[in-house]
Amino acid sequence: MTDDKHAKRAARDLAAREGISYTAARRRLAAGAGDVDQEPRPPVVVPTTSTPCPEGCEGSGHPGTACWTWRPADATTGVRWEVRRAAELPGGRADQVMRRDEEARENTSSRWARLHAWETKWLLALVYAMLTDQRPELLPDRARLRAAVEADDLAAVDAAMEPLDRAAARLMTKVPAVWWGEVKPRIDAYAHVVENDVRELSTWQEIDARHVVGRLVDQWRRTWEPTVRNASGLLEAPGVLWVAVKGWLDALLVDRHGGHAPGARVRLGDGRPALVYAVEWGEEGPPVAYRVRELEPGRHGNAGRLVPCLTSDVLAPAAGCQEYAPAAED
Numbered sequence: 001m002t003d004d005k006h007a008k009r010a011a012r013d014l015a016a017r018e019g020i021s022y023t024a025a026r027r028r029l030a031a032g033a034g035d036v037d038q039e040p041r042p043p044v045v046v047p048t049t050s051t052p053c054p055e056g057c058e059g060s061g062h063p064g065t066a067c068w069t070w071r072p073a074d075a076t077t078g079v080r081w082e083v084r085r086a087a088e089l090p091g092g093r094a095d096q097v098m099r100r101d102e103e104a105r106e107n108t109s110s111r112w113a114r115l116h117a118w119e120t121k122w123l124l125a126l127v128y129a130m131l132t133d134q135r136p137e138l139l140p141d142r143a144r145l146r147a148a149v150e151a152d153d154l155a156a157v158d159a160a161m162e163p164l165d166r167a168a169a170r171l172m173t174k175v176p177a178v179w180w181g182e183v184k185p186r187i188d189a190y191a192h193v194v195e196n197d198v199r200e201l202s203t204w205q206e207i208d209a210r211h212v213v214g215r216l217v218d219q220w221r222r223t224w225e226p227t228v229r230n231a232s233g234l235l236e237a238p239g240v241l242w243v244a245v246k247g248w249l250d251a252l253l254v255d256r257h258g259g260h261a262p263g264a265r266v267r268l269g270d271g272r273p274a275l276v277y278a279v280e281w282g283e284e285g286p287p288v289a290y291r292v293r294e295l296e297p298g299r300h301g302n303a304g305r306l307v308p309c310l311t312s313d314v315l316a317p318a319a320g321c322q323e324y325a326p327a328a329e330d
């Protein structure tokens with residue numbers, strides 16, 4: 001019996017501390033006169049309402065029971081799985097955003113690269129968790145999100161998530177100097193805050209959320225250990241495919257706002273062909289600029305085989321990037 005074991009240990013500790021006999025300590029604890037700090041609070045049974053409460057419920061409609069705050073997981077009938085998952089922060093949405101991009105590129109990206117991308121989705125979840133923790137105004141309005149999910153409307157869910165997706169796309173990067181110099185230190189600092197968080201938790205939903213973030217931070221820490229053993233038992237170098245996260249977010253936002261997605265061929269203002277590598281976003285609307293890699297055209301007047309210049313990328317304003325039309329080349 002664990003309770004009994006705890007009581008015995010508490011009594012032994014009290015006896016040692018106060019210099020009294022074990023039985024006296026037992027008696028004092030039983031009488032409730034023991035060290036109040038050591039006494040566990042007796043559990044209280046609080047019934048929860050059987051269905052999610054309406055938005056803004058203050059509990060007067062169901063006296064004696066605790067509110068049940070709606071979560072996307074509560075929408076179980078008539079709602080597609082992907083709609084519900086896309087509304088679940090942080091992990092569900094990260095998974096859906098990753099899937100949409102990776103599954104759209106099924107034929108062009110190698111299976112190996114995709115495997116790594118699938119393993120990287122936790123990083124997007126951690127970024128979502130960090131952004132919503134630090135800037136709660138990025139969280140979707142719950143009533144709006146609930147209406148979108150219950151209407152099985154994926155576009156409406158995406159619209160509710162737009163500020164968060166955009167903030168994530170603006171934070172994440174494919175530029176190594178920015179990642180190592182700004183983004184990674186910021187996530188490190190957040191991990192430190194989470195690990196030293198001693199806030200009082202009042203609801204089981206908060207406890208759940210804390211647990212999820214704690215696991216993501218664990219993963220982050222494991223990722224930067226000198227070597228990690230992967231699922232197959234092989235030792236892997238530290239690190240994570242952080243460029244992939246930026247790619248998913250760019251593709252998602254281009255889908256919604258137009259522009260050129262990563263991998264698209266464009267023509268720069270002076271006619272040079274280029275390949276979009278990453279997209280730069282402003283506060284709202286379509287892309288403001290593209291990070292492009294130049295392609296070398298053929299030497300004999302034909303389009304030739306275009307070879308991307310892999311050594312660097314160039315930041316080109318969105319206005320200077322036209323869609324690449326191969327027909328104009330002939």
Ligand SMILES: [Zn+2]
Pocket residue numbers: 049053054057058059062066067068
């Ligand atoms: Zn309620």
